[in-house]
Amino acid sequence: MKENKTLNQKLAELEKSTEWFYSEEFNLDEAVKKYKEAIKLATDLKKDLDELKNEVEVLSVDFSK
Amino acid sequence: MNAFTPTTFIEVVNQTLDYAYGSVMVEGEVASFKVNQGKWVFFDLKDEESSVSCFMTLYQLRMPIEDGMKVVVRATPKLTKWGKFSLTVQAIKPVGEGSLKKAFELLKKKLTDEGLFDPTKKRELPKDLARLGVISSTQAAGYADFIKIMNARWGGIRIEVAHTQVQGIDAPDQIIRALKYFNEKSEVETIAIIRGGGSADDLSCFNDEALVRAIASSKIPVVTGIGHEVDESLADLAADLCASTPSNVAEILTPDKKEAKRRVYEVVERFGKTLVERIESEKNNVEDKILRTKESILTKVDEYQRFLESQMKILIAHDPEKVLKQGYAILDGKISLGNVVKITTFEKEIKAEIKEIYERE
Numbered sequence: 493m494k495e496n497k498t499l500n501q502k503l504a505e506l507e508k509s510t511e512w513f514y515s516e517e518f519n520l521d522e523a524v525k526k527y528k529e530a531i532k533l534a535t536d537l538k539k540d541l542d543e544l545k546n547e548v549e550v551l552s553v554d555f556s557k
Numbered sequence: 558m559n560a561f562t563p564t565t566f567i568e569v570v571n572q573t574l575d576y577a578y579g580s581v582m583v584e585g586e587v588a589s590f591k592v593n594q595g596k597w598v599f600f601d602l603k604d605e606e607s608s609v610s611c612f613m614t615l616y617q618l619r620m621p622i623e624d625g626m627k628v629v630v631r632a633t634p635k636l637t638k639w640g641k642f643s644l645t646v647q648a649i650k651p652v653g654e655g656s657l658k659k660a661f662e663l664l665k666k667k668l669t670d671e672g673l674f675d676p677t678k679k680r681e682l683p684k685d686l687a688r689l690g691v692i693s694s695t696q697a698a699g700y701a702d703f704i705k706i707m708n709a710r711w712g713g714i715r716i717e718v719a720h721t722q723v724q725g726i727d728a729p730d731q732i733i734r735a736l737k738y739f740n741e742k743s744e745v746e747t748i749a750i751i752r753g754g755g756s757a758d759d760l761s762c763f764n765d766e767a768l769v770r771a772i773a774s775s776k777i778p779v780v781t782g783i784g785h786e787v788d789e790s791l792a793d794l795a796a797d798l799c800a801s802t803p804s805n806v807a808e809i810l811t812p813d814k815k816e817a818k819r820r821v822y823e824v825v826e827r828f829g830k831t832l833v834e835r836i837e838s839e840k841n842n843v844e845d846k847i848l849r850t851k852e853s854i855l856t857k858v859d860e861y862q863r864f865l866e867s868q869m870k871i872l873i874a875h876d877p878e879k880v881l882k883q884g885y886a887i888l889d890g891k892i893s894l895g896n897v898v899k900i901t902t903f904e905k906e907i908k909a910e911i912k913e914i915y916e917r918e
Contacts, residue, residue, distance in 0.1 A: 499713055500685040503817060506824050513831040520839055527832050534825045541814050541821070544712030548704060550695055553738060555721045555731040 499540055506533050567636050574634045582726075583609070583644060584629040584652060587622055602630065602644070613646035619729060619765045621663035622649065626656040631726050648726045650761060657757050661764050665791060668766075673773045674794040680778045682798055683746045686810055690745035690777070691718045692735040699753025699803035703782065706804050711811035717745055722762075723752040729765035736771045736779075747810065748777050750792065751803040754785045763790035772796055782806035878903070 497505070509530040512518065561569065585602035592598050596615050600622070601608045611630060622628060629652050632644035651660040668674060693700040695718060707716065719735035722728040732750065739748050750772070752760070762768070763783050772779050773795040781796040782803040793799035800806040873879075877887070881903035890898030894914060900907040 498685050498687055499711070499817065500812070503820060503824075506821065510824060510827055510831060513828070513835055518835055520836070523832060523835065527828065530828055531825065534821050534828075537821050538818065540712065541818055546704075546707055546712055546714045546716050548716045548718060550718045550720055551738070553719065553735075555719055555734045555738070556727065 499537065499544070502533060502537050502540070506530060506537065509533070563640070564638070567638060567640065570636045574636070578634055580631055580633055580647070581644075582629055582631055584627070585609075587624055587626045587628055590622055590624050598646075600624075602628070610641065610643040611646050612643050613649065617647060618649065619767050620649070620651060620660045621667070622651070623659065623663075626651050626659060627653040628656065629726070650726055650765075652758055654757060657761050657764075661761075661791070664764060664766055664769075665794070668769060668791065668795075673769065678773075680797045682778050682780060682810065686714055686746060688715045688717070688743075688745045689810065690735075690739040690743055690748040691716055691751060692721055692732055692739075692748065693718065693751035693803075694723045695720045697723060697751070697753050699751050699782070702753070703749070703751050703803040703807050706807035707811060710807060710813050711817075712814070714811070717743060724755060724759040724762055726762075728762035729768040732762075733768055733771045736775055740776050745777060748775060748779045749806050749810065750779065750781045750783065750796070751806060752783045753803060754788070760784050760788055760790055763792035766791075768792060769795045780806055780809065 509526060512526060513523065583602055585604050588601045588603050588608065590598075590600040592615055598613045598615055598618055600611050602611050603609075611632065613632075628649050630644065630646045631648045632646040634642070635645050636642055651657045672678075691700075691703070693703070700718075704716075707714070717739070719738060721731035721735050723732070736748065739745050750763075752763070760783060763781075769791040772781075772792055778797040779795075780798040780800060781790070781793045782800040782805055783790050783793060784802075786801040798809065800809050881887070881901070884903075887901040888898055889901065890896060892898070892911065892914065894911055896911050897908055898911060900909055
């Protein structure tokens with residue numbers, strides 16, 4: 493998975509980004525940058541959700557012995 | 558022809574038996590069941606006509622057995638050094654509804670009394686699953702359903718599958734080995750034991766005492782999805798979470814991709830709205846500031862204007878021409894006798910010589 497983050501971690505990160513816009517730290521200069529970052533994250537997420545598959549590996553260990 | 562000694566004869570018979578049969582499965586009814594010295598188990602296996610002696614260790618006895626139960630054993634036939642024929646049993650399991658139910662109830666009571674199924678000992682499964690261990694037969698329909706639903710619901714999970722038997726006399730040991738493997742050699746966060754529906758006999762391997770204990774003592778949380786909703790096994794009771802079916806395990810372990818997409822859309826929409834609101838709010842703030850600055854400047858201008866007007870009034874009040882007009886005169890020059898000074902009145906300028914100087918009374 494990209495940047496070793498799980499989908500849930502990315503989702504949580506995206507939701508946290510929204511909080512900044514309501515916080516005291518909000519300023520217009522940074523807002524555009526943050527907005528672009530969030531949109532990129534959302535786009536990645538949608539792509540991940542569409543494309544990511546589980547990786548299934550059947551172990552070669554013989555458990556009958 | 559050389560005669561055998563009893564020892565060599567028994568050895569030859571055993572070699573022949575081993576060659577001819579190796580391991581055999583024998584099904585019958587248990588009779589004369591007893592445990593000696595807490596270690597050795599003896600019983601007879603009989604049908605309507607015949608009976609055969611059986612021997613095994615207590616360690617190999619994985620389900621409670623009583624006289625009258627129908628069982629199947631995997632054993633090797635052997636002639637003992639006393640010339641007695643018996644089956645050395647490697648594995649035994651009850652067969653038939655009545656025997657299975659009886660063994661299930663006996664073991665359930667024993668393990669419940671030990672606290673093995675204590676609900677307070679259940680652990681929560683990790684919420685954000687990245688690595689999952691699955692114990693199942695890869696040929697089983699339940700396994701295929703499980704993988705299908707996992708892939709439909711979520712992605713990015715590394716699933717390590719331990720392929721084992723999930724029914725039959727050898728299944729419990731294989732599942733135990735897989736549990737041991739995941740606990741000791743893998744980094745999975747949860748172990749799922751999967752098996753689709755089947756008869757009570759098919760599912761009876763999940764009532765194996767050693768397997769139930771292995772599940773209860775697993776360091777990694779275990780979830781089971783064995784059979785259908787109505788099936789209950791002791792493995793289910795020992796697991797941290799028991800799902801109703803293999804598909805239900807997948808639903809429990811993963812969030813729904815569709816739901817996640819909906820969340821992303823919601824967040825993006827909220828983001829846009831929030832940004833517009835904040836920009837609007839900032840715009841209003843700037844407009845307020847401009848308005849306040851403008852008002853402040855106007856107030857200052859007004860104050861300054863009033864100040865100027867008051868200063869003008871003072872200046873006008875002290876205008877020398879106005880004083881001269883009132884009849885006063887300005888004397889310009891050094892005051893000393895004989896000196897000529899300049900006297901200015903409202904209408905005239907006069908030069909005058911100082912004739913006399915005296916102090917005012």
